[in-house]
Amino acid sequence: MPQFLNTSDADFETRFVALLGAKREDSPDVDAVVADIIADVRHRGDAAVIELTSKFDRLELTPETLRFSDEEIDAYCAQVSDEERLALELAADRIRAYHARQVPEDASWTDESGATLGWRWTAVSAAGLYVPGGLASYPSSVLMNAIPAKVAGVERLAIVVPTPDGVANPLVLLAARLSGVDEIYRIGGAQAVAALAYGTETIAPVDKITGPGNAFVAAAKRRVFGKVGIDMIAGPSEILVIADKDNTPDWIALDLLSQAEHDESAQSILITDDGAFAQAVGEAVDKRLETLERRDIAGASWRDFGAVIVTRDLAEAARLSNRIAPEHLELCVADPDGLSEDITHAGAIFLGKYTPEAIGDYVGGPNHVLPTARSARFSSGLSVMDFVKRTTLSKMTPEALKAIGPAAEILATSESLEAHGLSVTARLDALNK
Amino acid sequence: MPQFLNTSDADFETRFVALLGAKREDSPDVDAVVADIIADVRHRGDAAVIELTSKFDRLELTPETLRFSDEEIDAYCAQVSDEERLALELAADRIRAYHARQVPEDASWTDESGATLGWRWTAVSAAGLYVPGGLASYPSSVLMNAIPAKVAGVERLAIVVPTPDGVANPLVLLAARLSGVDEIYRIGGAQAVAALAYGTETIAPVDKITGPGNAFVAAAKRRVFGKVGIDMIAGPSEILVIADKDNTPDWIALDLLSQAEHDESAQSILITDDGAFAQAVGEAVDKRLETLERRDIAGASWRDFGAVIVTRDLAEAARLSNRIAPEHLELCVADPDGLSEDITHAGAIFLGKYTPEAIGDYVGGPNHVLPTARSARFSSGLSVMDFVKRTTLSKMTPEALKAIGPAAEILATSESLEAHGLSVTARLDALNK
Numbered sequence: 001m002p003q004f005l006n007t008s009d010a011d012f013e014t015r016f017v018a019l020l021g022a023k024r025e026d027s028p029d030v031d032a033v034v035a036d037i038i039a040d041v042r043h044r045g046d047a048a049v050i051e052l053t054s055k056f057d058r059l060e061l062t063p064e065t066l067r068f069s070d071e072e073i074d075a076y077c078a079q080v081s082d083e084e085r086l087a088l089e090l091a092a093d094r095i096r097a098y099h100a101r102q103v104p105e106d107a108s109w110t111d112e113s114g115a116t117l118g119w120r121w122t123a124v125s126a127a128g129l130y131v132p133g134g135l136a137s138y139p140s141s142v143l144m145n146a147i148p149a150k151v152a153g154v155e156r157l158a159i160v161v162p163t164p165d166g167v168a169n170p171l172v173l174l175a176a177r178l179s180g181v182d183e184i185y186r187i188g189g190a191q192a193v194a195a196l197a198y199g200t201e202t203i204a205p206v207d208k209i210t211g212p213g214n215a216f217v218a219a220a221k222r223r224v225f226g227k228v229g230i231d232m233i234a235g236p237s238e239i240l241v242i243a244d245k246d247n248t249p250d251w252i253a254l255d256l257l258s259q260a261e262h263d264e265s266a267q268s269i270l271i272t273d274d275g276a277f278a279q280a281v282g283e284a285v286d287k288r289l290e291t292l293e294r295r296d297i298a299g300a301s302w303r304d305f306g307a308v309i310v311t312r313d314l315a316e317a318a319r320l321s322n323r324i325a326p327e328h329l330e331l332c333v334a335d336p337d338g339l340s341e342d343i344t345h346a347g348a349i350f351l352g353k354y355t356p357e358a359i360g361d362y363v364g365g366p367n368h369v370l371p372t373a374r375s376a377r378f379s380s381g382l383s384v385m386d387f388v389k390r391t392t393l394s395k396m397t398p399e400a401l402k403a404i405g406p407a408a409e410i411l412a413t414s415e416s417l418e419a420h421g422l423s424v425t426a427r428l429d430a431l432n433k
Numbered sequence: 434m435p436q437f438l439n440t441s442d443a444d445f446e447t448r449f450v451a452l453l454g455a456k457r458e459d460s461p462d463v464d465a466v467v468a469d470i471i472a473d474v475r476h477r478g479d480a481a482v483i484e485l486t487s488k489f490d491r492l493e494l495t496p497e498t499l500r501f502s503d504e505e506i507d508a509y510c511a512q513v514s515d516e517e518r519l520a521l522e523l524a525a526d527r528i529r530a531y532h533a534r535q536v537p538e539d540a541s542w543t544d545e546s547g548a549t550l551g552w553r554w555t556a557v558s559a560a561g562l563y564v565p566g567g568l569a570s571y572p573s574s575v576l577m578n579a580i581p582a583k584v585a586g587v588e589r590l591a592i593v594v595p596t597p598d599g600v601a602n603p604l605v606l607l608a609a610r611l612s613g614v615d616e617i618y619r620i621g622g623a624q625a626v627a628a629l630a631y632g633t634e635t636i637a638p639v640d641k642i643t644g645p646g647n648a649f650v651a652a653a654k655r656r657v658f659g660k661v662g663i664d665m666i667a668g669p670s671e672i673l674v675i676a677d678k679d680n681t682p683d684w685i686a687l688d689l690l691s692q693a694e695h696d697e698s699a700q701s702i703l704i705t706d707d708g709a710f711a712q713a714v715g716e717a718v719d720k721r722l723e724t725l726e727r728r729d730i731a732g733a734s735w736r737d738f739g740a741v742i743v744t745r746d747l748a749e750a751a752r753l754s755n756r757i758a759p760e761h762l763e764l765c766v767a768d769p770d771g772l773s774e775d776i777t778h779a780g781a782i783f784l785g786k787y788t789p790e791a792i793g794d795y796v797g798g799p800n801h802v803l804p805t806a807r808s809a810r811f812s813s814g815l816s817v818m819d820f821v822k823r824t825t826l827s828k829m830t831p832e833a834l835k836a837i838g839p840a841a842e843i844l845a846t847s848e849s850l851e852a853h854g855l856s857v858t859a860r861l862d863a864l865n866k
Contacts, residue, residue: 378662
């Protein structure tokens with residue numbers, strides 16, 4: 001049984017704060033092991049990567065077979081059914097169309113002093129994408145990471161994906177191909193992250209690494225941060241559904257379960273202004289849990305971290321949602337657009353009862369890599385912006401320097417940075433001669 | 434003497450790679466101390482902050498005096514000379530005007546399936562800005578951090594600034610006031626970062642912390658990252674000047690020294706296509722070093738980390754610059770706009786001989802918080818974007834769900850996520866009845 005809270009209860013605030021602060025994830029401390037692996041890959045390159053792959057993935061590689069050949073990728077892609085291929089293509093097209101609108105624009109203008117100012121965006125030259133192997137090997141995540149990089153203009157995009165016992169997921173390879181990925185390596189773990197960050201004889205280093213992974217991968221990304229850029233370190237998935245009583249309880253139950261089935265640490269919360277509806281959704285969840293394939297995982301998540309909150313009205317629901325800052329937020333209410341205006345912190349909003357969150361996982365278009373663990377208060381989902389960077393531009397004319405240079409001299413003096421001031425003074429002296 | 438390199442020399446590539454990889458900063462390992470301080474502030478709140486401030490800053494505070502009162506700020510601001518006030522106001526106005534153009538736009542569109550997609554930007558609710566005390570207490574950095582936050586729409590902006598022995602910098606307080614800062618606390622170190630991240634009885638927690646600091650501050654920011662957002666951890670400053678022979682050697686020398694005077698770990702590099710000019714700049718640096726106030730610092734930086742590189746032509750200079758990915762790049766050449774087209778990685782570019790980098794530190798308008806240590810390959814300077822986050826929006830109509838839902842069902846099945854698929858199926862079944 002998940003928690004049932006009611007904002008009218010005397011102990012609501014206490015229980016809500018406890019819910020907000022609940023620790024859902026135990027991160028095993030693998031940092032020392034990861035540090036050793038990274039050092040090993042830095043020193044021995046391919047040899048270390050090959051040894052570690054033999055040890056962890058039971059797979060014997062050579063420098064020549066670290067990378068999937070085009071022929072191998074062809075063969076894997078041919079195994080994908082037409083139905084799946086068409087679905088992946090639809091998803092890729094929609095994700096590409098959405099992200100194409102995110103490409104930021106350069107700017108340049110001349111102000112009243114005569115100074116020309118602006119900025120220019122450029123793409124990261126080379127990016128690496130970590131794709132988990134085994135059960136959590138999701139082709140949709142390949143699309144969601146790789147397509148924004150390619151839309152941004154990343155020239156060289158490399159994927160690392162472990163293939164334990166040599167087993168690869170044909171859909172992952174097809175997703176990579178549809179996304180325009182340039183290189184695919186059959187390696188994983190901290191050793192793959194180290195190879196991308198520092199390079200080996202076979203694998204050229206990249207500038208940025210994105211993509212989800214286990215505790216070893218997360219620790220490795222933290223360690224190489226600075227040497228390369230990384231995306232966020234994602235926590236377990238979350239959904240918050242705000243629903244009024246004019247909803248089918250079973251639909252909402254399935255939406256809650258579609259997060260719960262990801263992971264025992266996932267969190268699904270329903271907020272509604274109707275107590276009877278809350279009850280009905282709880283019952284619908286239990287009914288679906290009887291037959292769901294992943295009922296053990298989903299059931300544990302719902303029992304341990306699920307919550308149902310009954311509020312006085314929907315405005316109160318929106319205020320609670322902003323305190324939660326959910327990764328995914330469904331607004332299954334009569335006026336979802338209106339209610340969304342009250343939402344200030346959320347990774348992604350799904351508007352109306354015909355927009356289940358699962359649409360966003362696959363084919364909606366927006367990215368499914370989103371801020372977890374309340375970090376939507378200060379961060380955004382993955383986008384084209386993660387693969388570009390801005391260079392600011394300034395150009396002074398002699399007149400502009402005369403107009404604003406003296407203020408720079410004064411501030412440099414006040415900060416005791418003499419050479420800063422003199423670099424302006426020397427030019428002004430020449431101009432004023 | 435800095436290094437002199439020539440791209441025509443046989444050992445150039447080896448020496449250039451060594452220059453790129455030179456470690457300029459020893460980060461003392463203060464992590465254990467910082468962890469203790471953070472835990473102490475989390476558990477004891479104000480009492481811990483007050484004790485630590487007494488210990489490190491020799492300043493006795495109470496919960497009531499942790500924060501500067503409006504009257505105190507008034508009194509400090511009144512100490513600032515008119516000349517300095519006007520210079521700060523000019524800087525603030527120009528920085529505000531530049532950053533106002535960075536405010537990103539919301540988007541919404543309906544595609545051919547009938548799905549309405551888009552995104553909306555919202556500001557971080559509360560931000561904290563760390564301002565170093567003592568010598569490195571720069572009012573310009575207050576403007577550069579605080580103004581983008583306020584332009585972004587941050588409602589509550591708090592500053593922490595240590596005041597060792599009770600000594601505050603009036604210019605810092607005036608800069609804070611000009612920027613619209615809401616609260617100023619006279620605390621510093623890891624304890625101030627912890628107070629901002631976790632809150633105390635007196636200080637409400639924030640969602641994002643930016644601003645430079647010493648090793649303790651940097652370690653504390655790393656530790657609270659996740660609980661709150663942080664900006665980059667900046668390394669020592671750098672400048673790269675690309676100059677042809679039609680420049681005044683003394684001007685270029687001062688530009689190089691204006692980075693070198695920041696810090697013994699700073700790095701100043703000149704790339705030129707003219708050997709005689711390289712020689713002349715080296716001599717001009719030595720001459721200026723005879724009398725510069727901060728000659729000990731600037732001299733050490735120039736000797737240990739400075740470099741002069743002579744290239745065959747300017748195109749080669751641009752290629753080397755892209756490998757360096759400098760924080761600051763001056764293009765003192767006949768066609769700076771043309772050459773800037775070849776630059777793919779740089780934090781900020783200063784175009785032409787009348788744009789010394791110091792202009793950008795104070796009054797140019799662009800931000801002076803920029804990516805160091807080659808991180809311009811994958812990151813950008815501070816901007817309005819650091820204080821906003823994007824929520825993606827999706828809204829399906831029944832028709833849109835019919836059009837794209839089946840693909841989501843197929844992909845959910847291929848990823849063995851049954852509830853994901855069922856959340857779509859249940860709706861499609863009802864629609865198709």
